[in-house]
Amino acid sequence: MSVSSSTILTESGTNELEIIEFHLEKQLPNGSTKTCYYGINVAKVREVIQVPETTDYPNAQPHMIGVFSSRDVLTPLVDLAGWLGVPTRNDIQKKFVIVTDFNRMTNGFLIDSISRIHRISWNDVESPSQFLEAGEQDCVVAVVRKDGNLIMILDFEKIIADINPELSMEKYDVKVDKSVDLNQKMVSKRNSKTIMVVDDSAFIRSLIQDTLSSAGYNIIACKDGGEAHDKLMEVAGVAKNENMSVDELINAVVTDVEMPRMDGMHLVKRLRDSAAYHSTPIVMFSSLMSDDNRVKALALGANDTITKPEIGKMVAMMDKYVFGS
Known part of the structure; x- marks a missing residue:
């Protein structure tokens, strides 16, 4: 077969x-x-x-x-x-x-x-x-x-x-990665930003969360696209009621592709169709990130993609899209 x-x-x-x-x-x-x-x-x-x-x-x-x-x-x-x-x-x-x-x-x-x-x-x-x-x-x-x-x-x-x-990606430790800027000024800068991490694997979700939080970022973790979409819509509602911009509360989204209830591709599509998250940085992090899936992800509005073994690229990519650096 x-x-x-x-x-x-x-x-x-x-x-x-x-x-x-x-x-x-x-x-x-x-x-x-x-x-x-x-x-x-x-x-x-x-x-x-x-x-x-x-x-x-x-x-x-x-x-x-x-x-x-x-x-x-x-x-x-x-x-x-x-x-x-x-x-x-x-x-x-x-x-x-x-x-x-x-x-x-x-x-x-x-x-x-x-x-x-x-x-x-x-x-x-x-x-x-x-x-x-x-x-x-x-x-x-x-x-x-x-x-x-x-x-x-x-x-x-x-x-x-x-x-x-x-x-395993568990071997990666951002604290010993010399390519990542971990001086106190940059860590403090990241500490003012919040990233949503969406993955149905508790194992992978924890690895991403540990990597980004060790570099200074605040993390909101969700176990599937449905939970992520619900939380993001809640945040958009709070921002609207408080007369704030959504990016004062959520600065980027990192999402898997295959997840229960709502997959990552559909999540990206829903977010890009909403006014609140039309320009929020979204990175797709997946074991299925073939060239074809990368083209699909970018066409739907994702800013970038990473294949799951390449967790070492995560902090630099977040810095690029969150700070424009």
Whole structure:
């Protein structure tokens, strides 16, 4: 099963996505099995293949089965069920592999079966409830109800960062980045500015927030585009009632692309259609920032884009658009 980029959203800002539903078969103590339903955005998937021959990799991380060649790229094969703590059958040859391609990395994830592709609206994608969320350690970013089942959309950035910590954005520390101006005058200048950060991954949201706040910026964090839009409209209402300009309260927005309730592209479109946020700096920060998606983001009105591994560019980009420097 090959996944072509042409199957992804036909129009920018339509607030729709396509997900691949796949399954893990949980082995229960009584010998029976229970199907666990999961999903991943089609845009992150290169192909679904039968389990390839793998080579053991020295000193590999836990849950890494080995490595294989995918279109001449050395690719780690991850035991997804093992990482999730779901006991499944050991017959690996009857399983499948989802090969992902995002954040400029290729990875393979072992699954039990592939189901189908669903085209859905982000309005129908729910955030996990506060009861289910486990802060930065949570690996479910959204839930889709389909055919009486709950499909869990997994935080694959979190999984990859856990398995390959050397490749994680967690390695970045703005305080030791000599390219970032951290003198007291500049930090104080940033301290008078507020940036909204929007991302459905608590893990990624925390990394962006820590990076920008360490440089001096004030942060308002939102877990999806719907929450961000609601808060921004509230701020616009307060500004209007107080006879203030919105940029006295919010100076920029950093947003992910794929999020429950309202995706980043649709959020940008809604903000640019409003008088209050017509010129507010907006930067899109996404693992899906291909050349095509960058063109779409800029056409909708985003000022700039960053691919998720490049968190080191974040402070300089905010300085550029907030201060015009």
